[in-house]
Amino acid sequence: MATIVFSALGNALAGPAGGAIGALAGRQFEDALLGTGRRRGPRLRELEVSLSSYGLAIPRVHGRMRVPGAIVWATELQEHSEVIGAKGQPATTTYSYAANLAIVLSSRPIRSLGRVWADGKLLRGAAGDLKVGGALRVYLGSEDQPLDPLIAASEGEARCPAFRGLAYVVFEALELASFGNRVPALTFEVVADDGVSLGALVDETVSDATVTADLTGFAGVLVEDDLASCLSTLADVLPLALDASGEGLRLRLADTATELLLLEPPATAVEDDAFAPSGGMVRRRSPAAAQPAAVLRYLDVARDFQPGTQHASGRAAPGQPDMLELPAALESAEARRLVERMAQRRESARERVAWRSCTLDSAVAPGTLVRLPDRSGTWRVETWEWRESGVELELARVDTLDLEPPPAPSTNFPAPADLPPAQTRLVALELPWDPAAQTGQASQAVAFVGATGASWSGAALYADGRDGELRPLGPAARARSVIGRLEMPLAPANPLLLDRTSLAIVALSDPDAVLAPASLDQLAMGANLALIGEELVQFAQVEPLGSGRWRLAHFLRGLGGTEAAIASHVEAEAFALIDARGTPLPSLVEGEDTVLALGRGDAAPTSSPLHLAGIARRPLAPVHGRSRRRADGSLDLRWTRRARGRWRWSDGVDVPLIEEAERYLVTCEGAGSTLRSWETQAPALELSPSQAAELESLGPCTLQVRQQGTHALSLPLPLARLP
Structure with missing residues (x-):
């Protein structure tokens, strides 16, 4: 606040230069009043971008930690283009990019790689599944690990290092579309050991050290600098005792003795520079620290190793707190216990004693807990020095109260969902001809691709031409359609009326x-159009039954010329909601009647037959078939034609003919074969008395009519049954 006030005042009096001088004066005033605070320990990395700088230290990971890593190899971004657009429509070219890079995680071997985050989002789940396209290879840092094939192919085997002794990962063709087509900030959960051992930290540097201290409660430790810096930081939260007076280095936890040694009475001294020459001891109490109670900053395991802070309890004091940055992964309760113990030790260590003893006792070493004659309390040996007049000890008081620290405040951390890879589901069909979007010669095949969950990022589409080879069908399907299976067959109904009696239970x-x-108005506008089996329907009522099951009712049946499938429904047939989420298949050619989809989480492709194949080019079956026997024995057959794409009746106006010519094929079907056939160009046919008598002599048969279209015959319409 003072910085702002002084800056504004200086700017008003002397312009920009005065404002800069005022800001500097205000900052110095705030520092004098509040203090600047102190940060100790290595600065924690908080979702930092993976760096690639020369001289960057590669940390040693112990236990389980989250690290950003260091990029040691990369290629230029790979560009991919896709042309999206159906026939007769403008095409759009979209570009996407992929990255190839190698990232070193630890300068010591690890056991496994856990989760991976990209820009804070989960990129690799606990099960090892990547949430985007690409491949990830993990090298654990063994001394015989092989060359990575991608790096070797790019750089050549002669120039390709295997990074032996370093744990690293290689991303191959990592899709960047989800990250703005740029390399995201990557962090990795590295599992190096089952737990953290202080002996493992020391043994990597000092071979003849004896370590009896343990790091119970630590999930992981990151050693970024030298061992001395790491031990110095750990000693701020743990009472470590380091003794180098013997043959080797001894490291243990202080304040853990079960029996306390009793020191001998203090001895006098004869040196001129000795403290308390006659009394042999000096007791002093240092003033309270200028900074408030300690603050511990650590990596919170419950928050996916993001930095967390714990404050020691106590009266608030002015100034900035003393903050210790501990490169360790802890639970919040353990961090709270450590910071409370640290504050207690700091307060009790204000009382110190200089003590002189005439006896050289090998059991009295730095970190040893002792008692003093005729004085209460427990004291820890900080240092000792052997002098001519005796052994001079520096003692610090130890608070032996084992108080339970206050519980750590609970945090509601919204961790990224680690969903298993969703399986792809597919329903492919050919849509009836739409005069508003297609020409009379075109057919439109569409793939409706769904999945078993939300963790689905698309699927590549292929066509099976029955020659054993899969042919790609253009851009991958990205939109997740609503598809499922019918649990019970749909009952037959009249296609000319609203079906209010049939029910369908669909499992999505x-x-x-x-x-x-x-x-009903929305149905008239085309809402809730769906494929059930080989029939196109619309439904008005839905009722959720739970677990993805829905009850559908109030249908419009046999839409788009599919009325022949009304009576042929079976159990477990396909259901697909037909909407804008379908993926057009303009490159599907005639004869390819099976479509396959393969997603990132699929072990094998899922397939679907092309439902309603040929419906766009097949004329609609005629309707309103009539037959009349005249008095002279002749047979008069009549019907009404329909046209593709004309789904509504217009009173007084005949629908336009879509085919090149109006032609019909009338046949007499009996005994499993066609007995007679006639062609006509009008929606009527008259059989003479002799022709009718001849047909009756052939035995039971059925007269039916098909419209002859430009590309196919329609489905038959029964006209009469003879005799």
Whole structure:
């Protein structure tokens, strides 16, 4: 606040230069009043971007930690383009990028790689699944690990290092579309050991050390600098005792003795520079620290190793607190216990005693807990020095109260969802001809691709031409469609009326998918169009049954010329909601009647037959078939034609003919074969008395009519049954 005030005042009096001088004066005033605080220990890395700088130290990971790593190899970004657009429509070219890079995680071997985060989002789950496209190879840092094939192919085997002794990962073709087509900030959960051992930290540097201290409660430790810096930081939260007076280095936890040694009475001294020459001891109490109670900054295991802070309890004091940055992974309760113990030791260590003894006792070493004659309390040996007049000891008081620290405040951390890879589901069909979007010669195949969950990022589409080879069908499917299976067959109904009696129970592939009801006006606008088996329907009412199951009712049946499939429904047939989420398949050619989809989480492709194949080019079957026997024995056959894409009747106006010519094929079917056939160019046919008599002599048969289109015959319409 003072900085702002002084800066504004200086700017008003002397312009920008005065403002800069005022800001400097205000900052010095704040530092004098509040203090600047002190940060000790290595600065914790908080979701830092993986660096690639010369001279960057590669840390040693102990236990389980989250590290950003160091990029040691990379290529230029790979560019991919996709052209999206159906026939007759403008095409759009989209570009995406992928990255190849190698990142070193630890300068000592590790056991496994856990989760990976990219820009704070989960990139690799606990099960080892990547949430985006690409490949990830993990090298644990053994001394015989092989060359990475991608690096070797790019750089050549002669120039390719195996990074033996370093744990690293290699991303190959990592898709960057989810990260703005740039390399994201990557962090890795590295599992190096089952737990953290102080002996393992020391043994890597000092071979003849004896370590009896343990790091119970530590999930992981990151050693970024030299061993001395790491031990110095740990000693701030743990009472470590380091003794180098013997043959080797001894490191143990102080304040853990079960029996306390009793020192002999203090001895006098004859040196001129000795303290308390007659009394042999000096007791002093240092003033309270100028900075408030300690603050511990650590990596919180419960918050995915993001930095957390714990404050020691006590009266608030002015100034900035003394903050210790501990490169260790801890639970919040353990961090709270450590910071409370640290504050207690700091307060009790204010009382110190200089003590002189005439006896050289090998059991009295730095870190030893002792008692003093005729004085209360427990004291720890900080230092000792052997002099001519005796052994001079520096003692610090130890608070032996084992108080339970206050519980750490609970945190509600929204961890990124680690969902298993969703399985791809597919329903492919050919849509009836739409005069508003297609020409009379075109057919439109569409793939409706769904999944079993939300952790689905798309699937590549292929066509099976029955020659054993899969042919790619253009851009991958990205939109997640609503598809499923029918649990019970749909009953037959009249296609000309609203079916209010039939029910359908659908089990959707994705339990979280939702179906919505529709009014009759919305049905008239094309809402809730769906494929059930080989029939196109619309439904008005939906009722959720739980677990992705829905009850559908109030249908419009046999839409788009599929009325022939009304009576042929079976159990477990396909269901697909037809909407804008479908992926057009303009490159699907005739004869390719099977479509396959392969997603990132699929062990094998899922396939679907092309439902309603040929419906776009096949004329609609005629309707309103009539037959009349005249008095002279002749047979008069009549019907009404329909046209593709004309789904509504217009009173007084005949629908336009879509085919090149109006032609019909009338056949007499009996005994499993065609007995007679006639062609006509009008929606009527008259059989003479002799022709009718001849047909009756052939035995039971059925007269039916098909419209002959430009590319195919329609489905038959029965006209009469003879005799």
